[in-house]
Amino acid sequence: MDEIIKKKLARNWFKTLQEVLCKEIEELEGGSKLFKYKNWERGKKSNEGGGQSRIYENGKIFDKVGVNFSEVYGKFSNQFKNKIPGTNKNSKFWASGISVVMHMKNPHVPAMHFNTRYVYTSYGWFGGGMDVTPCFKDKKLEKWFHSEIKKSCDKHNKNYYKKYKKWCDEYFYLPHRNEPRGIGGIFFDYKKNNWEKDFSFVREVGISFKNIVREIILKKHKKKWTKKDKEIQYEKRGRYVEFNLLYDRGTKFGLNTGGNVDAILMSLPPLAKWK
Numbered sequence: 001m002d003e004i005i006k007k008k009l010a011r012n013w014f015k016t017l018q019e020v021l022c023k024e025i026e027e028l029e030g031g032s033k034l035f036k037y038k039n040w041e042r043g044k045k046s047n048e049g050g051g052q053s054r055i056y057e058n059g060k061i062f063d064k065v066g067v068n069f070s071e072v073y074g075k076f077s078n079q080f081k082n083k084i085p086g087t088n089k090n091s092k093f094w095a096s097g098i099s100v101v102m103h104m105k106n107p108h109v110p111a112m113h114f115n116t117r118y119v120y121t122s123y124g125w126f127g128g129g130m131d132v133t134p135c136f137k138d139k140k141l142e143k144w145f146h147s148e149i150k151k152s153c154d155k156h157n158k159n160y161y162k163k164y165k166k167w168c169d170e171y172f173y174l175p176h177r178n179e180p181r182g183i184g185g186i187f188f189d190y191k192k193n194n195w196e197k198d199f200s201f202v203r204e205v206g207i208s209f210k211n212i213v214r215e216i217i218l219k220k221h222k223k224k225w226t227k228k229d230k231e232i233q234y235e236k237r238g239r240y241v242e243f244n245l246l247y248d249r250g251t252k253f254g255l256n257t258g259g260n261v262d263a264i265l266m267s268l269p270p271l272a273k274w275k
Contacts, residue, residue, distance in 0.1 A: 003120065006195060007094060010118035010126075011071050013199075014098040017116075017206045018069045021100060022054055024210055025067070028217055029059045035067070040260035048074040053263040057270060061221050064103045066266035071096040072257060080256040085190060086121030093257075094120045097128070098206070099250060101267040102213070107233035109220040110134035110141075110182065111240060113267070114209040115250060116202045126198045127189035129164065130209045131172050132216075133182030135229070135236045141219075142183045145212065149186055152208040156201045164188045174243055181243050189249075237272035244268065 026034050034056045041050035051070030056062060073094040081087040097117030104111065116128030132145055146165070153160035164186035172181040186205070191198045244251055244267050254264035 001195060003124065006124060006199075007096070007118070007120065010199065010202075011096040013203060013206075014071075014096055014116065014118075015069050017098050018052070018054065018067050021067050021098075021210055024214060025056065025062065025065055028061055028214065029056075031059075034059065038262065040263060042072045042258050042260070043074060048072060048258070051260065051263060053260070053266055055266060059105065061105055061109070061217060062102060063105045064270045066099075066101050066263075068099045068263050068266060069097075070099075070259065070263070072259065074258070077256065084119075084121060085125070086123050090122060092121070095253075095257075099267070100209070103237065103269040104217075104221070106221050106223060107135045107225050107229040108223040109217060111237070111269075112209075112213055112216070114206070116206060118202075123192060124195070125190045125192040126202050127191060128202060128205060129168055129185060129187035130205065130212075131168055131182055131185035131187070133236065133240060135233045141216070145183065145185070145216070148208065148212055148215075152204050153186065155204060156197065160188075160201070161186065172243065174239060174247070176246075177239065177242070179239070181239060231273070234271060234273035235275060237269040238274045241268055241272050 022035055026032050035054040038053045039050065040053070042048040049072035051068060051072070053066060053068045055064070055066050057064045075091045076084060076087060076093055081091045084093070095117060097115060099115040100113065102112045111133040114130040116126065118124060118126050134141065150161040153164065165184060168184045168187035169180065171187045172184065174181060251264055
C-alpha cells in the first residue's frame with residue numbers, strides 16, 4: 001500500500017475517533033455541543049499541519065476532559081532527531097494522532113488516558129495505549145479493566161496483552177516517587193510489522209477505550225464522596241502532573257516539534273495539590 005494512502009487512512013481514523021469520543025462524552029453528560037474547539041497551526045512561515053483541541057470543563061461527570069487531534073509534518077531539530085527512529089539520513093517527519101485525558105468530578109471515578117498515533121520518518125510505525133489512574137484501591141475494577149483490555153488484545157495476538165501491559169507498567173512509573181502512576185493498562189510503540197494488522201489493532205484499542213470509559217463511569221459516577229475524598233484526588237492529580245511534565249513522551253514530542261502548547265498541556269488537571 002502506498003505511504004500516502006496509509007497516512008490518509010490513519011489520519012482519517014484519528015479524526016473520526018475524536019468525533020466518536022466527543023459524542024460519547026456529551027451523551028454521558030446529557031448535553032450536546034459542550035466542547036470548546038480550538039484549531040491551531042504548526043509553522044509560522046510555512047504550512048506544517050496543525051490540529052484541533054476540544055476541551056470540556058466543569059461538567060456533572062467530568063471536571064476536565066480533552067480530546068485532541070493533530071496532523072503535523074516538517075523537520076526535527078538536529079538535537080531531537082537523534083531520539084527518533086529512521087532519522088539518521090533525513091530529519092523529515094509526518095505524524096498524526098489522537099490524545100485523550102479525562103479528569104473526573106467524582107474522586108471514585110478514575111482519571112483515564114488514551115492515545116494512538118502514526119509516525120513516519122524514513123518508515124512508519126504506530127504507537128499508543130491506555131491507562132487508568134484511580135484515587136482509591138478497587139481490586140474488582142482493576143481486574144475487570146485488565147480483562148477487557150486482554151480481550152481486545154487477544155483478538156489480534158495472544159502475546160500482545162502480556163507484552164504491552166509490562167511496557168505500560170514500566171512506562172507509567174514515577175522513579176522519583178518509587179510508585180506507579182495508576183493501575184496500568186497497555187502501552188506500545190514502534191509497531192511496524194504488518195501495516196494492515198497494526199492499523200486494525202490500533203482501531204480496536206480506540207473502540208475498546210470508548211466502551212471501557214462508558215462502563216466505568218456508569219458504574220462509579222453516582223457514588224457518594226466527601227471533602228476528604230476530594231483532597232485525596234487533588235494529591236493524586238499532583239502525581240499525574242509530575243509524570244506528564246517530567247517523563248511523558250507525547251509531551252516531549254509535542255514541545256520538541258513545535259506543537260501547540262495549550263493542546264500539549266491539556267492533560268493537566270484543572271486543580272491539583274501537593275503536601
